[in-house]
Amino acid sequence: MDTATSLLVGQLAQYLRGLARRLDPGSGWYGEFLRRDPEGMRACLDGAAIPPRDVLESLLLDAAASAGEVRYAAGLREAAAAAWDRAPGGARQLRELLVRAAEQRVAAEAALASLTARPDGVPAAPGERESARERERERAWLRDDAARAADRHRDLTARLSALPVEPARPPRVPGPRREGATTRLVAEPPESGPGVWEPRYEGPAADFGVQPPESARPPRVPGPRREGAT
Structure with missing residues (x-):
């Protein structure tokens, strides 16, 4: 992190730690967050995670914060979240959180539908008694869970959309190969005449008048000598 x-x-x-000191850890939304997800709440207070938007709003509600403080806190979170998201690995983490928020919403809505389909007064399991008041309290929590998951999904989607799109790198395309693209050595000693012969090269290099460097050339080989040659 830069x-x-x-x-x-x-x-x-x-700011969050100062806000938490104004709250009762045994009651309100702050107490509920500590009970349901103490590690997540601690990560937010320690600066190891960005608090979800709904969590910050609930803490401000517990503190009966003024409208000015609400705007200030929202601005702090927005700036910190934008910087966090642009850091290496930020986009990947946002996608993971998006999947988790979608799963939480589906689970909460499924549980709410199952609970709603069960008439009041009918036990959820053998030997279990539920009052209408308890059933309604459970429904309220499930509706809250679904609403929070939906809000987090919207917030995460907006944050992911705000990130700059990295240009895609074009794939490497190999160029066309010409027939006979390999340079070869043609060793043809002269039919007559004394002395030595120079190897002749054919291929792309020879086409452009380019000869391999001296270090790459084979040693000179004496050619056949004619009778009486001096």
């Missing part, structure tokens, strides 16, 4: 991101996330975490 310095700018650390400062923004740290500023948000510092």
Whole structure:
């Protein structure tokens, strides 16, 4: 995490810790978050995670925060979240959280549908008694879970859409190969005449008048000598 991101996330975490000190950990939404997800709440307070938008709003509701403080807190979170998302791995984490939020919403809505389909007064399991009041309380929690999951999905989608799109790298396409593209050595000693012969090269290099370097050339081979040659 770079310095700018650390400062923004740290500023948000510092504000959250100050906000938490004003709240009762045994009641309200803060107490409920600590009971249901203590590790997640601690990560937000320590600056190891960005708090979901609905969590911040619930904590501000517990604190009876003013409209000005609500705007200030929302701005802190927005700046910290934007910096967090642009950090390496931010987009991947957003996609993972999106999948989790969708799964949580589906699970909450399925549980709510199952509970609603069961008439009041009918036990959910043998030997279990439920009052209409208890049933309605459970429905309220499931509706809240579904609404929070839906809000998180919208927020995460917006954050992911705000990230710059990386240009796609075009795939490498090999160029066409010419027939006989391999340079070959043609060793043809002269039919007559004394001395030595020079190897002749054929192929693309020879087509452009390019000869291999001296180090790549084979040693000179003496040619056949004629009788009486001096």
